[in-house]
Amino acid sequence: MLDNNEVLVQVKDLKKHFKVGRKQNLKAVDGVSFDIKLGETLGLVGESGCGKTTCGRTIMGLYDATAGEVFFKGETIHKKSAKDKLALTKKMQIIFQDPYASLNPRMTVGDIICEGIDIHDLYRGKERTIRLHELLDLVGLNHEHASRFPHEFSGGQRQRIGIARALAIEPEFIVCDEPISALDVSIQAQVVNLLIQLQEQLGLTYLFIAHDLSMVKHISDRVGVMYLGHMVELTKSENLYKKPLHPYTQALLSAIPEPDPDYSQSKNRIHLDGEIPSPINPSPGCRFVTRCSYKKEVCHFVTPVIKEVEKEHFVACHLF
Ligand code: SF4
Numbered sequence: 248m249l250d251n252n253e254v255l256v257q258v259k260d261l262k263k264h265f266k267v268g269r270k271q272n273l274k275a276v277d278g279v280s281f282d283i284k285l286g287e288t289l290g291l292v293g294e295s296g297c298g299k300t301t302c303g304r305t306i307m308g309l310y311d312a313t314a315g316e317v318f319f320k321g322e323t324i325h326k327k328s329a330k331d332k333l334a335l336t337k338k339m340q341i342i343f344q345d346p347y348a349s350l351n352p353r354m355t356v357g358d359i360i361c362e363g364i365d366i367h368d369l370y371r372g373k374e375r376t377i378r379l380h381e382l383l384d385l386v387g388l389n390h391e392h393a394s395r396f397p398h399e400f401s402g403g404q405r406q407r408i409g410i411a412r413a414l415a416i417e418p419e420f421i422v423c424d425e426p427i428s429a430l431d432v433s434i435q436a437q438v439v440n441l442l443i444q445l446q447e448q449l450g451l452t453y454l455f456i457a458h459d460l461s462m463v464k465h466i467s468d469r470v471g472v473m474y475l476g477h478m479v480e481l482t483k484s485e486n487l488y489k490k491p492l493h494p495y496t497q498a499l500l501s502a503i504p505e506p507d508p509d510y511s512q513s514k515n516r517i518h519l520d521g522e523i524p525s526p527i528n529p530s531p532g533c534r535f536v537t538r539c540s541y542k543k544e545v546c547h548f549v550t551p552v553i554k555e556v557e558k559e560h561f562v563a564c565h566l567f
Contacts, residue, residue, distance in 0.1 A: 255420055255452045256283040256306065261315035263298075263305045273527050275301040277476035278315070280553075283420070288446065288453040290467030290484070292460055292499070296526070297473040299456045300344075303422040306454065307341055308332060319420065337367060340413040344425035346405035350397040356408055357393030363416040382411040385448075386441065403434035410441065414449070423455045427462060435459075439466050461503045464488055472496045475526050475534040478553055482560040492562045494539050533565065541566055 263276040276298045283289045291299045304310050306317050308324050317324045324335055340363075343349035350359055357379050364370050370378050380390050386407040397405055406426060413421055423442065427435040439462055445451060457463045463470055464484060471481040472493065480493040491497045498517040521538040524530070533539070533546045545565050553563035 253285040254282045255285040255320065256454070257316075257318040257321075258282070258302075258306060259316045259318070261302065261305060261317060262313040263301050263310055264313040267527055271527050274476050274529060275526060276305060277529075279473070279476075279478045280315075281471055281478065281481060283452060283454060284468075286446075286450060286452055287468040288455050288466050290463035290470040291454060291456045291473060292458060292463055292470060293473035294499075295458060296475075296523075298476040298526075299458075299473050300424055302473070303341070303424050303454055303456050307339055307422050308335070309341070333367075337363075337416050338418055339420045339422070340416070340418040341422045341424055342406075342409050342413050342426045345429050346402055346409050347397075347429070349409055350405060352397055354396075355393065356388075356395055356397065356400075359397070359408060360393075360411045360415055362412060367416055369416060378415070382415055385414060385445065386411045401434075402430050403437060406430060406434075406438050407441065410438075410445070414445070417449075418451070420452045420454075423453055425456050425458070428457065428459070435462060436465075442466060460499055472499065475524065475529065477534060477550075477563060478561075479535070479563045480561065481553070482557075486557075486560050492556065492560065492567065493564050494541050494566075495535050498538075533563075 258279060258281050261276055261279045264272040264274050267273045279302060281289070291302065293299050301310065305312050312325050319335065319339060327335065360382055361375060361379055364375060364378060379393055383390055383392060388404065388407055388411070397408065400408065427438050430438060442453065443466055446453060455463060455466055467484045469481065469483050470487045472479050472495065474495050480487065480491065480496045487496065488500065491500050498519050501515060501517040519538045524534060524537055531550055532548050533551050536542050536546045539546065543565060551563040551565050553561050556562050556567040
């Protein structure tokens with residue numbers, strides 16, 4: 248477990264809005280702030296459409312932020328020249344959700360993995376081959392896989408190729424954008440274990456985006472929960488699973504399937520009824536108000552601000 252407080256990535260009031268038609272804005276990320284400490288894994292969870300992937304991609308600079316800032320080692324990552332952005336991509340990499348779509352089917356595995364090495368002109372000839380073999384070893388693939396094409400591999404192996412590609416230029420920070428969602432359950436744990444092992448070996452820092460709370464538990468030091476563009480709860484992993492405070496987090500956790508059928512039957516599942524409001528020009532107030540059983544008058548009009556309600560436990564809810 249992580250025991251340092253050095254901040255590697257700082258996200259300050261980040262917003263990413265997309266124009267829809269002439270006058271409307273889809274507020275995918277709408278004022279999110281958090282830090283990611285050096286060597287930690289911060290899990291980011293929420294239902295599909297909550298803005299977690301947009302948040303990850305805006306942090307990486309793949310989308311321009313509408314407002315707010317992201318700092319990497321204290322340096323802003325937005326508003327940079329193309330040259331400075333390229334230098335920054337050496338430190339920050341991304342593993343994509345879909346290992347089928349994210350690998351170019353016409354390139355060999357070796358060329359896919361070495362894409363970053365070639366762009367940054369880090370190694371050539373024999374040195375490039377040595378580095379490629381190191382990377383294949385790191386992710387548990389064989390050297391002879393380098394000359395094959397992506398279609399010859401299973402989903403889990405393709406995700407290992409995606410991980411090797413992300414590691415090629417020795418990044419310090421990796422956004423793992425739902426890296427296991429497209430994989431069979433039996434393979435998911437293998438990929439998560441590989442990511443944990445690589446983190447220990449290489450001292451990596453992860454932002455791990457997922458909608459599956461049970462898998463996030465195994466990899467994350469802290470977990471942030473997003474709902475319709477807002478961060479609603481952020482705390483240490485063990486706190487979140489033992490004592491979730493936000494009504495939305497409680498509902499998400501109650502929906503995790505239990506392996507023990509007796510316990511599963513006795514567990515109170517919280518059903519979320521009510522409409523999910525549109526992220527296009529949302530009305531003021533708590534965005535969870537349409538589905539919350541604890542709502543009060545104020546929840547309809549005043550957006551709750553995220554605040555520390557217990558030590559290192561942040562919640563955005565008028566109940567606290
Ligand atoms: Fe429910 Fe109100 Fe808390 Fe929102 S602010 S989660 S509506 S109690």
